[in-house]
Amino acid sequence: MVRSGRSRLRIAAAFALTVAVALTSACGGSADAKWHSPGDSTASPGASGGPSGSALTISPGPNAKNVSPAASIKAEIAAGTLTEVKLTNSAGKVVKGRYDADKRTWTATEKLGYNKAYTMKVTATGDDGKQYDQTNKFTTVKPNNLTLPYLRANYAVLLNGGTFGVGQPITVWFDEPIKDKKAAQKALSVTTDPPVYGAWHWFDNREVHWRPKEYWPAGTKVTVKANVYGKNLGGGLYGQEDVSATFKIGESHIAIADAKTKRMKVYVDGKQVKKINGRDVSAGIPVSLGKDQVETGANGELIDFRTYSGVHVVMQKHQEYRMTSASFGITDKKSPNYYDTLIKKAVRISNSGEFFHMADWNIPQHGKVNTSHGCINIGPAYINWMFDTFRPGDIIDVKNTGKNLDPRDGLGDWQISWKKWIAGSALPVDPELSEGTETPATPQPTNTATP
Structure with a gap:
C-alpha cells in the first residue's frame, strides 16, 4: 500500500446533510495557543519529571500549558x-x-x-x-473555535462503506473556514490498494478534493482519514474530532455522449457495450441532448439550453424526480420551454440540473435532433439498463456542444488539468508521484476504461 500524505498531507470523510447547496433542475482557545509535542523543551521545561539525570520521565512536564x-x-x-x-x-x-x-x-x-x-x-x-x-x-489548549470535517462523495452521498465509480473524487468539507490550509492538509490522508497516483486540490477555504491522476483502477480499496483532533488549523481553530471512511471502486462504467452524432456509446471495463436488451447499440444509444437555443428568463438572464461539454460524474439516482423550468428562470406558462413535471429514472450528473433520464415523449427525435433543455434524453428501451448499471462516481463524458462544464458544477474535477490540479494543493506535489508519498509509487497503468 501507499499511504498518501504521511509526511505532507492527510485527508477525511463523513457527510453533512445540513450543508446548504443550491441545486436546480435544468431539464426537468487563544489565538497564540501552541501545541507542544511530548519532550519538547518549550512545552515542558521540567520534562524529566525529577532531578537531572533521573530514571523517570513524564510527558508532558510539570505545569506544561497549551498541551494538545x-x-x-x-x-x-x-x-x-x-x-x-x-x-x-x-x-x-x-x-x-x-x-x-x-x-x-x-x-x-x-x-x-x-x-x-x-x-x-x-x-x-x-x-x-x-x-x-x-x-x-x-x-x-483552549481553542478559539472548533471545526468538523465531513467526508463525502458529493453534497448528498456519504463515502463510507460504499462502492463508487472510477471517476469518484474524495470531498472533504469543513464546517468552518480554514485559515491554515497546510496544517489541515497535513492532517488528511488517503491510503489505496493498489497504489494510485493522486493529489489534493482546494476549491475554497472549506472544501478540498482528492482525486487520482487518472481514473481509479477498478477494484481499488480506499481509506480516507482526517486526523484533525488536537491540530491547530489556523487562528486557534482546532479539529473537533477525527473522522475516517473506507470505500471501494467498482467496475468501470463510462458513457460518451456526442451532441453531433446524437449517440451515446457505453463502455464497461474498457469494452464497448454493443447490445442492450437485444438491440444493437454499436453506434451508440440514440439520445437527444440540449437544444442549441437561448431564452431570456424572468429576471433578464440569458438561458442557454445546450448540455455542458466535459466529464460529468454521476451524483444521485432517482426513480422519480420533479423537474421544473422555474428552477432556472422560466416561469411564464406561455413559454414553449415552460414545464413542471415528474421525470422517471433520473440520474443527476451536475448541480446545475443536468440529468440523463427517461424521455419517452420524443423518441422520434432520439439520435436525430437535440431537443432537451440540457439533459440527456434516453428512450425506454435503454433507460432501465443505464439506470441499473450506472452508480455515483461513474463517468458521463459529453462532447461537441460548444458549452463547457464549470469544474465547480457538481463534480467537475476532471475538467481541471493535472498541472492545474496539483497547483491547487497547499503543499508541494511532485506531478509524477502520488501526493505526499515518501518514495516513488509503482506507475499506474494507462486508464484502459477511456476509449
Missing part, C-alpha cells in the same frame, strides 16, 4: 518498574492507559479534552531500589 489533547501522554522509567500511574482530570475522572509488557512505560489510551486541567501521579521503583513518587500537573 491529542499529544502522547506517557510515563517511562529507563531502569525499573512503574508501580502505579494515575492520570485524572479536574473532576477526578481517570484517563485510561496501558503499561507495556515489562511495566517500564505507561501510555494514555484516551485522547484528552480541550481546555482541561490534568494531574498525573506516578510511583515507580528503580532497578537500584530507588523509589520515585512524582506528580505533574498540566493544562490542554
Whole structure:
C-alpha cells in the first residue's frame, strides 16, 4: 500500500446533510495557543519529571500549558518498574492507559479534552531500589473555535462503506473556514490498494478534493482519514474530532455522449457495450441532448439550453424526480420551454440540473435532433439498463456542444488539468508521484476504461 500524505498531507470523510447547496433542475482557545509535542523543551521545561539525570520521565512536564489533547501522554522509567500511574482530570475522572509488557512505560489510551486541567501521579521503583513518587500537573489548549470535517462523495452521498465509480473524487468539507490550509492538509490522508497516483486540490477555504491522476483502477480499496483532533488549523481553530471512511471502486462504467452524432456509446471495463436488451447499440444509444437555443428568463438572464461539454460524474439516482423550468428562470406558462413535471429514472450528473433520464415523449427525435433543455434524453428501451448499471462516481463524458462544464458544477474535477490540479494543493506535489508519498509509487497503468 501507499499511504498518501504521511509526511505532507492527510485527508477525511463523513457527510453533512445540513450543508446548504443550491441545486436546480435544468431539464426537468487563544489565538497564540501552541501545541507542544511530548519532550519538547518549550512545552515542558521540567520534562524529566525529577532531578537531572533521573530514571523517570513524564510527558508532558510539570505545569506544561497549551498541551494538545491529542499529544502522547506517557510515563517511562529507563531502569525499573512503574508501580502505579494515575492520570485524572479536574473532576477526578481517570484517563485510561496501558503499561507495556515489562511495566517500564505507561501510555494514555484516551485522547484528552480541550481546555482541561490534568494531574498525573506516578510511583515507580528503580532497578537500584530507588523509589520515585512524582506528580505533574498540566493544562490542554483552549481553542478559539472548533471545526468538523465531513467526508463525502458529493453534497448528498456519504463515502463510507460504499462502492463508487472510477471517476469518484474524495470531498472533504469543513464546517468552518480554514485559515491554515497546510496544517489541515497535513492532517488528511488517503491510503489505496493498489497504489494510485493522486493529489489534493482546494476549491475554497472549506472544501478540498482528492482525486487520482487518472481514473481509479477498478477494484481499488480506499481509506480516507482526517486526523484533525488536537491540530491547530489556523487562528486557534482546532479539529473537533477525527473522522475516517473506507470505500471501494467498482467496475468501470463510462458513457460518451456526442451532441453531433446524437449517440451515446457505453463502455464497461474498457469494452464497448454493443447490445442492450437485444438491440444493437454499436453506434451508440440514440439520445437527444440540449437544444442549441437561448431564452431570456424572468429576471433578464440569458438561458442557454445546450448540455455542458466535459466529464460529468454521476451524483444521485432517482426513480422519480420533479423537474421544473422555474428552477432556472422560466416561469411564464406561455413559454414553449415552460414545464413542471415528474421525470422517471433520473440520474443527476451536475448541480446545475443536468440529468440523463427517461424521455419517452420524443423518441422520434432520439439520435436525430437535440431537443432537451440540457439533459440527456434516453428512450425506454435503454433507460432501465443505464439506470441499473450506472452508480455515483461513474463517468458521463459529453462532447461537441460548444458549452463547457464549470469544474465547480457538481463534480467537475476532471475538467481541471493535472498541472492545474496539483497547483491547487497547499503543499508541494511532485506531478509524477502520488501526493505526499515518501518514495516513488509503482506507475499506474494507462486508464484502459477511456476509449
